[in-house]
Amino acid sequence: MSFKNLLLLCSIIWLGVSCKSEKEDPGPSGPGVPASFGFNSLKVNGAYSGFKYNDVNLKPKVRFTFSAPINNATVANGVTFQSASGEKIAFTSVQEGGDSSVVITPSADLKYLTSYSVTATKALKSKAGGMLLNEVKVELITALDATDKFPVISDEALLTLVQRQTFKYFWDFAHPVSGLARERDSSGDVVTSGGSGFGIMTIPIAIERKFITRAQGLERMQKIVSFLKKAQTFHGAFPHWLNGATGVVVPFSDKDNGADLVETSFLVQGLLTVRQYFNEGNAAETALRADINAIWEAVEWDWFRKNNENVLYWHWSPNFGWDMNHQIRGWNECLVTYALAASSPTHSIDKTVYDNGWAGNSTFRNGNEYYGTTLPLGEPLGGPLFFSHYSFLGLNPTGLTDRFANYFTQNKAHTLINYNYCKANPQQYYGYSDQCWGLTASDIPNGYNANSPSNDKGVITPTAALSAFPYTPTESMKALKFFYYKLGDKLWGEYGFRDAFSLDQLWFADTYLAIDQGPIVVMIENYRSGLPWKLCMSSPEVKTGLKKLGFTSPAL
Known part of the structure; x- marks a missing residue:
C-alpha cells in the first residue's frame, strides 16, 4: 500500500470513529435543546474514494448523507461551493433518502482543470433544529480540457x-x-x-x-x-x-x-x-x-x-x-x-x-x-x-x-x-x-x-x-x-x-x-x-x- 493510500485509509478510519462518537454523544440536551447530528457518508458521482477527487466532470453530483433529516431551508447557506480562488459557485440541491441526504450539483458547468471545494458547514440544520457537529469538506479537481490549445503542426x-x-x-x-x-x-x-x-x-x-x-x-x-x-x-x-x-x-x-x-x-x-x-x-x-x-x-x-x-x-x-x-x-x-x-x-x-x-x-x-x-x-x-x-x-x-x-x-x-x-x-x-x-x-x-x-x-x-x-x-x-x-x-x-x-x-x-x-x-x-x-x-x-x-x- 502506498503512503498516499495509507493516509487515506487512516482518514477514513478516523472519520468513522468521529461519526460513531457523534451518534453516541448528540451534544447538549434537555428541554428545548435540539439534538445535534453527524455526517454519515459521501459520494461524488455515485462513488466514494476519500475527500479529494481528480478528473471530475464539469457537472458533478456531490451527495452528503447525515444521521438526521435535513431542513431544506438551511441548505443554501449551510453548504458552500467555491473555487480555490474564492469564486462562489451557484448550485442546486435535491434531498433524498428521507431527506437525510443532500445532493449538490453546480448550476452551470465548472471550468476545466480547476480546483473546487464543497463544504457542509455548521450552518446546516436538521429538521429538528440540530446543528452539524463537524464540517465536512470535499475537494474536486475538474478534468483536463482535451481539445488542442494551438493549431496542430508537423x-x-x-x-x-x-x-x-x-x-x-x-x-x-x-x-x-x-x-x-x-x-x-x-x-x-x-x-x-x-x-x-x-x-x-x-x-x-x-x-x-x-x-x-x-x-x-x-x-x-x-x-x-x-x-x-x-x-x-x-x-x-x-x-x-x-x-x-x-x-x-x-x-x-x-x-x-x-x-x-x-x-x-x-x-x-x-x-x-x-x-x-x-x-x-x-x-x-x-x-x-x-x-x-x-x-x-x-x-x-x-x-x-x-x-x-x-x-x-x-x-x-x-x-x-x-x-x-x-x-x-x-x-x-x-x-x-x-x-x-x-x-x-x-x-x-x-x-x-x-x-x-x-x-x-x-x-x-x-x-x-x-x-x-x-x-x-x-x-x-x-x-x-x-x-x-x-x-x-x-x-x-x-x-x-x-x-x-x-x-x-x-x-x-x-x-x-x-x-x-x-x-x-x-x-x-x-x-x-x-x-x-x-x-x-x-x-x-x-x-x-x-x-x-x-x-x-x-x-x-x-x-x-x-x-x-x-x-x-x-x-x-x-x-x-x-x-x-x-x-x-x-x-x-x-x-x-x-x-x-x-x-x-x-x-x-x-x-x-x-x-x-x-x-x-x-x-x-x-x-x-x-x-x-x-x-x-x-x-x-x-x-x-x-x-x-x-x-x-x-x-x-
Whole structure:
C-alpha cells in the first residue's frame, strides 16, 4: 500500500470513529435543546474514494448523507461551493433518502482543470433544529480540457518552434552587460556560469536554424568572452553565480563563494563547442578562438585534487578553503568535469584520478533491473534525469564506452526507467501517464527539489522528457505534444515551456530556469542533427582527454 493510500485509509478510519462518537454523544440536551447530528457518508458521482477527487466532470453530483433529516431551508447557506480562488459557485440541491441526504450539483458547468471545494458547514440544520457537529469538506479537481490549445503542426515544425521559443531565454533575456544567462527569470543581475554554458551552446544551433545570423552570434560571443576574461575566478575556475554587471562572485551559499569546478566544466563545455563552430580564418573569429583558449587553459583542474588526492573537489573558497569538502564522485551529472580535466592542455589530471575518484565510489555501479530495464550505473531507479543531460550536451554518448559502461545504453536505460516509473505511477499522482512524464530537478510548489523516482513530489518537469529526445524519441515526442497541445494554455510562454507543473496539486510554475531551458534546445538538436555533439567531439583536446581516460568512440 502506498503512503498516499495509507493516509487515506487512516482518514477514513478516523472519520468513522468521529461519526460513531457523534451518534453516541448528540451534544447538549434537555428541554428545548435540539439534538445535534453527524455526517454519515459521501459520494461524488455515485462513488466514494476519500475527500479529494481528480478528473471530475464539469457537472458533478456531490451527495452528503447525515444521521438526521435535513431542513431544506438551511441548505443554501449551510453548504458552500467555491473555487480555490474564492469564486462562489451557484448550485442546486435535491434531498433524498428521507431527506437525510443532500445532493449538490453546480448550476452551470465548472471550468476545466480547476480546483473546487464543497463544504457542509455548521450552518446546516436538521429538521429538528440540530446543528452539524463537524464540517465536512470535499475537494474536486475538474478534468483536463482535451481539445488542442494551438493549431496542430508537423512534428518537425513543432521541434523548431520549441527550440526557437526556448532560445529566447538566452537571447532576449540575456544579461545586457555580460550577455550571460540569468539564473532564472527573476534573478536580476545574478548570472549562472553553468547555465550560461548551456546557453552558449544554443548559439550555433540558432545560427544554423536561422533564428539569428552568424554575425549576430559572433557579436554575442564576443561580448560574453570579453566579460568572462575579466570576471572573478579562483585558480582559473568560475563561481556558480556572478554579478552580470560587474563580474564579481555572488555567493551560492554561505561557504560557496569561490570556485565551482562542476559549473566551470559546463561553461567550458559550451565555450569549446562554440570555439569549434566559429572556425573561419578572419580576424574576428580567430580572436574569439584565442580568447576562449585563454579562459580554458587558465582553469587549474589538477589543483582541485586538493594536495594531489586521486579525486577532484567541487568547491574552493577564498575565505573557507576546502571546508565544503565535496568530492566529485559518480554516478551523476559530472562526467564532463573529469573529461575536461583530463583534456586540459595546461592542467591535466591522470587516469588514476578518474578511476579512483569518479568511478571509485561504492555506489558507482548498479546492474539491477527496474521496470524491465537494466541500469548499468548509478543510484537505484537512476536518479533525476539531468544526470543523462548535462555532461552529454557536448559529449556524444553514441558508441561512447569505457570499462564501466556504454554511455548511450546507460542514458537510455535511465530515461526508460524514469518514463516507465511515471507510467506505472506507484504513488498514484494524478496526471502521470505515458504522455505526461519526466522527473528531474526543478521548482516545486513552495521550493525546489531534485525530482526522481526515489524522491517524487508529484511534479513533472518538461526539460526531463524533452532533453531525452536522443534516447527516447517516441516517448519524448508524445510528451512534447501533450505539454504543448493539451497543457499549452497553462504551460507555454514567452521563453518556451515553464519550468514545472503538477496536475495532482493543480500547480503550474511561472518560472524559467537557465539550467532547464538550455538542455531542451541543445538535446533536441542533438536528436535532430547531432550538431552540438559533432562540434564538441571535434575538439582535439577532448579527443585526447577521453582517450587518456580509456574511452572509445566512433567520434575519437
